Amino acid sequence: MRNPPKISNLDHLTLEVRNIVEALQFYTKVIGLEENRTPEEVRSKGVRWLGLPGNQALHLIEIADMQEPSSAHLALVVDDIEAWKEHLTENSIQIQQPKFDIYQAKRFFIKDPFGNRIEFLKWVS
Secondary structure, three states: OOOOOOOOOOOEEEEEEOOHHHHHHHHHHHOOOOEOOOOHHHHOOOEEEEEEOOOEEEEEEEOOOOOOOOOOEEEEEOOOHHHHHHHHHHOOOOOEOOOOOOOOEEEEEEEOOOOOEEEEEEEOO
């Protein structure tokens, strides 16, 4: 069997949310992402595009009867893990400790208003 062709980059990640307005409020005001221009034919289907570092995107799609998310999650690398803990706590977001430690990282998890998990990660030497 031949090796698969090379993947050059990640373009976007999609998360399901129950309410797009509430999701935009959380991801722009609490997490600090900016909403990208979403084409009208996509917006009309309850989808919004948000910018992530590295010219990548987070797509939010409104699914009113979405199922409880799995352990799949979005992981965000941050410069100041303690500042993020403080910011999220001030915004009444519950911090969840990981089930196991990674020796080269400080990290924690939160859930968005719809149960999607988000990991905040600071790599240390």
